[in-house]
Amino acid sequence: MIKKVLKFGGTSVGSIERIQRVAKIVQKEHDNGNKIIVVVSAMAGKTNELLSFSKDISSNFNNRELDVLLASGEQVTCALLAGALINLKLNAKSWLSWQIPILTEGDHSNSRIINMNIEKINNFLDKKGIAIIPGYQGISSSGDTTTIGRGGSDATAVAIAKIFNTDSCEIYTDVDGVYSSDPNKIPVAKRIEKISYDEMLELSSLGAKVMQSSAVQTAMMYNIPLEVRSTFTDRNGTKIFSQESIDYTKSVTGVAYSKDDAKITLIGVEDKPGIAANIFEPLNKSQINVDMVIQNISSDQKTTDITFTIKRDDLIKTKKILELNKEIKYNKITHNDKVSKISIVGAGMVSTPGVTYRMFKALAEDKINILAISTSEIKLSVIIDEDRTLDAIKKLHTVFELD
Amino acid sequence: MIKKVLKFGGTSVGSIERIQRVAKIVQKEHDNGNKIIVVVSAMAGKTNELLSFSKDISSNFNNRELDVLLASGEQVTCALLAGALINLKLNAKSWLSWQIPILTEGDHSNSRIINMNIEKINNFLDKKGIAIIPGYQGISSSGDTTTIGRGGSDATAVAIAKIFNTDSCEIYTDVDGVYSSDPNKIPVAKRIEKISYDEMLELSSLGAKVMQSSAVQTAMMYNIPLEVRSTFTDRNGTKIFSQESIDYTKSVTGVAYSKDDAKITLIGVEDKPGIAANIFEPLNKSQINVDMVIQNISSDQKTTDITFTIKRDDLIKTKKILELNKEIKYNKITHNDKVSKISIVGAGMVSTPGVTYRMFKALAEDKINILAISTSEIKLSVIIDEDRTLDAIKKLHTVFELD
Numbered sequence: 044m045i046k047k048v049l050k051f052g053g054t055s056v057g058s059i060e061r062i063q064r065v066a067k068i069v070q071k072e073h074d075n076g077n078k079i080i081v082v083v084s085a086m087a088g089k090t091n092e093l094l095s096f097s098k099d100i101s102s103n104f105n106n107r108e109l110d111v112l113l114a115s116g117e118q119v120t121c122a123l124l125a126g127a128l129i130n131l132k133l134n135a136k137s138w139l140s141w142q143i144p145i146l147t148e149g150d151h152s153n154s155r156i157i158n159m160n161i162e163k164i165n166n167f168l169d170k171k172g173i174a175i176i177p178g179y180q181g182i183s184s185s186g187d188t189t190t191i192g193r194g195g196s197d198a199t200a201v202a203i204a205k206i207f208n209t210d211s212c213e214i215y216t217d218v219d220g221v222y223s224s225d226p227n228k229i230p231v232a233k234r235i236e237k238i239s240y241d242e243m244l245e246l247s248s249l250g251a252k253v254m255q256s257s258a259v260q261t262a263m264m265y266n267i268p269l270e271v272r273s274t275f276t277d278r279n280g281t282k283i284f285s286q287e288s289i290d291y292t293k294s295v296t297g298v299a300y301s302k303d304d305a306k307i308t309l310i311g312v313e314d315k316p317g318i319a320a321n322i323f324e325p326l327n328k329s330q331i332n333v334d335m336v337i338q339n340i341s342s343d344q345k346t347t348d349i350t351f352t353i354k355r356d357d358l359i360k361t362k363k364i365l366e367l368n369k370e371i372k373y374n375k376i377t378h379n380d381k382v383s384k385i386s387i388v389g390a391g392m393v394s395t396p397g398v399t400y401r402m403f404k405a406l407a408e409d410k411i412n413i414l415a416i417s418t419s420e421i422k423l424s425v426i427i428d429e430d431r432t433l434d435a436i437k438k439l440h441t442v443f444e445l446d
Numbered sequence: 447m448i449k450k451v452l453k454f455g456g457t458s459v460g461s462i463e464r465i466q467r468v469a470k471i472v473q474k475e476h477d478n479g480n481k482i483i484v485v486v487s488a489m490a491g492k493t494n495e496l497l498s499f500s501k502d503i504s505s506n507f508n509n510r511e512l513d514v515l516l517a518s519g520e521q522v523t524c525a526l527l528a529g530a531l532i533n534l535k536l537n538a539k540s541w542l543s544w545q546i547p548i549l550t551e552g553d554h555s556n557s558r559i560i561n562m563n564i565e566k567i568n569n570f571l572d573k574k575g576i577a578i579i580p581g582y583q584g585i586s587s588s589g590d591t592t593t594i595g596r597g598g599s600d601a602t603a604v605a606i607a608k609i610f611n612t613d614s615c616e617i618y619t620d621v622d623g624v625y626s627s628d629p630n631k632i633p634v635a636k637r638i639e640k641i642s643y644d645e646m647l648e649l650s651s652l653g654a655k656v657m658q659s660s661a662v663q664t665a666m667m668y669n670i671p672l673e674v675r676s677t678f679t680d681r682n683g684t685k686i687f688s689q690e691s692i693d694y695t696k697s698v699t700g701v702a703y704s705k706d707d708a709k710i711t712l713i714g715v716e717d718k719p720g721i722a723a724n725i726f727e728p729l730n731k732s733q734i735n736v737d738m739v740i741q742n743i744s745s746d747q748k749t750t751d752i753t754f755t756i757k758r759d760d761l762i763k764t765k766k767i768l769e770l771n772k773e774i775k776y777n778k779i780t781h782n783d784k785v786s787k788i789s790i791v792g793a794g795m796v797s798t799p800g801v802t803y804r805m806f807k808a809l810a811e812d813k814i815n816i817l818a819i820s821t822s823e824i825k826l827s828v829i830i831d832e833d834r835t836l837d838a839i840k841k842l843h844t845v846f847e848l849d
């Protein structure tokens with residue numbers, strides 16, 4: 044008998060009809076002889092509605108009460124889905140986080156699940172019960188309602204998979220898997236059948252918002268097999284495993300991109316220890332998120348050029364900080380605010396020679412100028428002119444046989 | 447230092463602006479040096495919205511899950527009001543029913559509050575804290591979420607007043623008190639300053655839906671002084687006390703009425719013991735609510751005439767049951783489906799001679815025909831033709847100096 048966590052996101056439970064569709068999926072999994080724990084998000088739009096209520100009261104709404112407010116969203120879905128399953132003559136029951144309990148630590152609106160009681164629910168599953176649990180929330184050691192950050196229902200699902208030691212964790216959503224790039228914008232993008240946790244993390248941190256990254260990280264840490272699949276079709280989704288379990292036929296798994304970036308270059312920075320820290324510490328203090336950082340040695344070998352990318356919205360603020368800070372010495376500051384970042388991601392890259400070369404050659408063939416390069420074990424990112432974004436993604440799909 | 451329960455109904459918290467208005471009222475009461483426990487309903491329309499979700503899933507939605515679903519409504523209001531108060535620099539905090547806890551017994555959707563823990567909240571009040579508590583709900587001994595029936599927030603407020611031994615219990619609503627009759631329909635109706643529990647019960651069971659009856663009953667049982675007042679004006683409301691505390695200057699406090707009634711008369715019913723039970727048992731089984739019952743002795747003194755009133759919607763069903771039931775023997779059945787019931791209510795009636803006579807005389811003066819009469823200690827009801835309802839209420843207001 045297999046024990047499964049099925050998690051349904053906000054669009055999957057966004058209306059009564061959709062909740063009834065979810066009930067049918069759960070019924071089928073149950074009738075196949077599986078033990079089922081279901082995790083649900085709030086109905087699509089609900090969390091934003093509640094959030095806007097709080098903002099109408101105060102732009103600085105109290106965090107403890109915000110958690111009480113937002114936690115109501117998943118409670119509603121839990122009760123509706125449990126009711127829909129009972130209506131199908133199944134033994135279903137909602138378990139709110141204080142009833143289990145799901146224990147968290149950390150600040151309000153940003154807690155982490157640290158433990159939960161498994162006995163009562165395991166007994167219930169043994170009696171063919173289907174447990175419905177709200178995602179995104181828990182209670183603190185002081186007995187307060189807490190939430191675990193936007194998209195936190197994925198984290199709840201993975202935490203349950205880990206603590207209940209389930210055989211799988213299936214993330215039902217409105218797309219039928221992870222794609223080699225955003226299928227809405229890149230028609231040639233293809234669904235990926237199997238992907239490693241690392242690749243998934245690189246892809247999701249680069250814009251493919253299928254699953255919350257910290258949930259993928261937790262799954263990776265405890266080696267919990269995941270599957271991302273659609274609530275609205277019967278097709279198989281994307282399976283997410285550890286790298287070792289995947290037999291790579293392709294070196295590159297997907298092409299991610301992020302827009303709205305800006306590039307800043309400090310030319311002729313004094314080359315001495317601690318200089319990078321001097322530059323990035325004040326930016327960090329001002330909550331400016333620095334993405335890629337590339338350092339070249341300057342032609343005179345006593346100074347260096349430092350290039351980094353930030354969100355375009357932060358450009359003016361960043362330049363002001365750098366220009367006002369007297370501890371940072373450089374000759375010149377330049378920027379380009381119309382750039383995007385294109386990354387090829389693939390756990391097979393490290394063992395496949397020539398991937399880097401093939402990428403550069405492909406872009407050169409199409410006269411796409413590379414403004415900066417950054418590499419990691421499973422990722423190769425380049426900064427290019429923003430208006431060539433789609434051209435580059437399509438070209439890379441062709442070159443690495445993703446389409 | 448006075449300890450108060452302030453309860454705010456659904457229309458009082460029906461929007462963010464209104465919740466902010468409620469926060470100002472609570473702030474004022476707190477700044478006056480009172481210890482404040484606030485009980486809130488769900489935002490107006492919310493409970494019906496959730497209920498319609500459940501009905502879209504099943505006309506027979508599971509009761510346990512319905513309670514989980516509906517309880518979310520008051521949770522939202524609690525968090526929003528607590529947030530609004532914190533925004534006013536007050537030390538406010540929401541306490542959900544499982545956090546207190548509020549213990550209930552009885553069936554789902556129809557539970558009764560039996561106890562609650564007072565220590566934590568009393569400590570909080572001692573530190574100038576303002577406790578915000580959801581009405582209408584609690585938890586069962588098995589740890590399930592329960593609700594205590596529509597309008598149950600009044601019952602929560604009275605239960606808190608009793609268990610926390612507060613000095614008063616103020617019910618804030620969208621009307622500024624209890625009126626001698628429905629002020630929307632009867633312009634001459636006047637606000638009542640003081641009323642006894644019994645009178646309030648008679649008035650509310652007869653259509654003046656200002657407070658839930660069972661909450662008034664509980665208040666009467668434990669002699670908890672109530673005040674019904676408006677969230678939207680500063681005017682004093684209606685104070686509800688025990689009968690002994692009220693110095694009656696008037697014999698009649700109010701005039702209640704109910705429309706949509708129908709009257710049935712069974713003429714020539716065999717006059718022997720148990721005959722009334724024979725008639726009303728099958729009606730009860732079919733969930734037909736019989737209101738007034740009047741029995742006259744027939745002219746031949748061997749048979750009797752029995753008149754009773756029911757809701758007009760039940761008329762056809764009721765006649766069918768009576769006609770098909772062979773155990774009920776009578777000569778003739780008549781009905782009138784265009785009647786209404788007018789009642790004068792007043793705790794002072796019993797000690798004031800001539801009230802009955804004055805009522806009949808007043809109606810006769812205006813040629814309003816009385817079709818049936820029923821009396822109790824503090825109430826006198828008559829059935830009249832429906833189209834004379836307003837005439838009768840106005841006339842009785844004049845006669846008993848209510849306008």
